[in-house]
Amino acid sequence: MATFVGATLAAASTTVTADARFKSFKTMPFGEINRLQIPASAFMVRIHPRTDKVADAVNQFFLETWTFPGEKERKKCMGADFLCSLANSRDDRLCLVCEIGTHQFLVDDIIEEVSLKDSRAFNDKLIRPYKILDLHLRYGPVVRVAPNDLAFNTAQSWKDIYGFRQGHKTFIKGEFYEGIVFSSLGVSSLVTERDPQRHANMRRLLANAFSMTSLAEQEELVRGSIDRFIDVFKAKTIDHGTAFDVTKGYERMTFDIIGDLAFGEPFGALETETPHPWISSVLSSLNKGALNETSKRFPTIAKVAAFVFHKQLAKLLEAAVQTADYAIKAVEKRVRQKTNRKDFYTRILEQRNNERHKVSDLELAAHAWDFVVAGSETTATAMSTATFYLVRHPELMERLKDEVRGAFTTSSAINNATTTPLRYLDAVCREAMRIYPPVPFALPRLVPEGGDTVDGHWLPGGTSVSIMPTAASLDPVNFSDPLSFKPERWLNIDKSKDILEASQPFILGPRGCIGINLAWMELRTTLALVIWTFDLELDSACKDLDWHRDSEMHSLWQKPQLLVRAKLAKHDV
Template sequence: MAILHQLLGAVKDVPAWKLCVYVTLLFPLYAITMGIYNTFFHPLRNFPGPKRAALSNIWYSHAWLSGKYPHKMHALHEKYGSVVRVAPNQLSFSTSSSWKDIYTNHNNRPTFRKTGFYDADKLDPETNIVREPDPAKHSQIRNMFSQSFSPKSLLEQEPIVQGYVDLLIEQIGKYGTGKDGLEIVRWYNYCTFDIVGDLAFGEGFNAVKDGKPHFWISIILDSVYAATFIYVTKRFPWLAKLIPLLIPAHMVEHRIRHLNYGRDKIKRRINSDNKRKDFLTNVLDNHRDKISDEALSSNAQIFVIGGSETTATTLSALTYFLLRNPHTYQRLVSEITSSFTSYSQITSTAAGKLEYLGAVITETLRVYPPLPVGLPRTSPGETVDGYYIPKGVAVSTSSWAAVHDPKNFHEPWAFKPERWLDGECKEKDVREASQPFSLGPRACLGRNLAIIELRLIVCKMLYTYHLELLDSKLDWVRDSTAYLLWIKPGLRVRLYRR
């Protein structure tokens, strides 16, 4: 400390123009020195990957903000193999075994903890089920909410889900049977947002009823993009104080509005006398002394974002791939219409028995995973896929690269639900390479709810309507961009009542 004070004292006596010269000279010198170290002396120097990625975090950050990050990771794995150095201190994997090595606690191995990617920011400083890095504390949070997502609880909440699905089926019939059809991606967002909002806060947003987006839907993606922008700037500590200047003002405003609205909704839910069960019932009844209002709000907002946007993304992709594959479409429609003699028979339990529907959903989640980026973890000094990874190195499995690797799936870009049917799969795929809900103690808590929504919406929609894709030039994969979550292209569909 004494030396530091001496240096600071000396700096005070240096003229401003000299300081500028020193900084101007030292910054390139520092960058060159670090580039040489990262390239020739860093513990990851022998891992394959582009030299630009090894030199500094600039290449990785540009890839992340380009909107094509999943595709760039896939291209790297195609060129360099199953493990790639994508940043000075970061590796990406694309094998099925890497999922297990990184994300599960098998064989009593040390935990690969979450990286700074998940750190809180000043606008939302509370921990939550996604953000909490400590395994023990994360387990406590997960246990508080896990009962709400159990099959038994979700069965009790199915009438709420059914109500919104039925309203969706009614509304798309009103708006989508004309010659111009409707933009169905929006309606999927309305429905999934209403469902998870009602279950998380005890009240919906009336998006399906009103036929227009609630303002919260409109700002969620901006809020997520702002958060990912902050993540990129964290790779350059000297930019920390400039973050408020670098993020577009409207994104910051939307993020603040998003967070404040969630806090207000939680306050209303806590003070409500509504006895109907939802995601917060168990927490408020049995764990109220263990969690603050702010933490409740932070977790509820995670449920809304994760439970609405990702499910709507899967529904949108499923619709596109079905309409691009007539044989698959006809087979699924035949299975649904032959399994029910009336609309009222369609329940999550009954829909869960439809084998081909399950295969279609699983294939959609493979070919277009709703979270297409690798979820980074910090190595404790362990092996991944047979490679020893030094302590402190960030690692992840690229969900997009893994499912589009021909070593894992034959014809990986083809939409083939049959690959998930044991009696029909002629090629041997490495099915474990597709993990859209991740693995281990941090696997998606809302998986069961998502599957229920997917089954009900697809079943009821195809039982009621025939769908026609109106844009023959649309390429769903090409026209999608990704900033942690997908920004989806439009999907205009015309409906014909059966």
């Protein structure tokens, strides 16, 4: 019987008859969906010389042997959104790279029995959001996760891959970024532009809109949405005595804030208590980028998927088109307005006709799309995470209450400047972003031509390198007791226990988050107002909630419902 190693793969595919293939799945050493057992490989610096040849053979073997007795059985499996291919590792050891919808995880051993008759269970065995972390725990700080992809998770690797290094070339972004919405229109943005010089020009154009001076001007708009959120929170919990889902509440608030700043008006999500149609399109369109990445990695299987899932793909493409269309129209409307309102475009429009910064309305729309995606869901994720761990740990909540309520006598005194000195509030925010990084996926970079080092390892040019934020911030090598929420680790710094630089929620260097100051203002102001206004407790419906276990990752986090009840806080006058 054929084994799934090396050059025997191609030969095996021609020696098994069509009728025998399905039966042989149950006896092959790799085979049988019931017992997949493929050892993951540890990192080796030298790229295996037969990588492409063997990977192609494996892909072809997969396509020729994945057959079923009838159409019904095939649809059961393919209907589970299962797209997978094989990639060889050094010495012909194999790893299984799975693409399930927008999930991308490396699976090294799936030993539980799963029947084709239960495709949902098959999915469940493969969906492991923390698999890359598991591999680092097993193999160390650098792991090879695909033929040309290396995953790192140390503080030094953050600096080497993403930061500035004197005398070193820039690690440019990988092709992953070419699949995002506006790329199909031939337009790049601050997030998707891969060329370092063009990116630097874009950043100079946008920098004034995100400066501390501009932030002070924008604060009134931001505070307006935060106050509306507090009013909705109060109406639900105090006036009507019901539990309030702060996961959805924070999301609607941050979308309203970014809509106000990026398009000149909020989306109205807080008032209607429903997401704006464009928000849904944005989140759906993110899947298109993940799908493009999958297609580039496994082009042969992508052709099969395009045929099998043509309706689903059409919906994704439609969502991407709707997203771009709305952004274009909204930006055109804002550009035509003769107003001095203090949003992003007040500063950007001052610069756009400068000889160095000429930019079209279409490019402005691409930037606005970036603002919405990067500046809404991620900030809301940090707020929800902080709230969850605070209501789970009353002793931490009490310490934060003491700090916030001791600092302010009125809610109107709470703002960006007055919350910045609150050290425990700052620590709570940082710990929330460490234990549950708002950006859950890796951001790939390419080693420059001629090669370079990452964390002391020399790598050939063109190697794809990245850091999975969760794999860095939850590794006990970097943080003691990493799954425990401990804000004090950011106050009483003990480098023998915690390497704080291993958590980088805003990334580093020239591609670091341009909206970091805005995010911090939203985080500190919102949490301070919530803590000052309410005494919170977890609703009984969420008593068994586990924030990590009950989350999913579909490009961004799909967070669980977080129901809380509240009473108005009593303040000494």
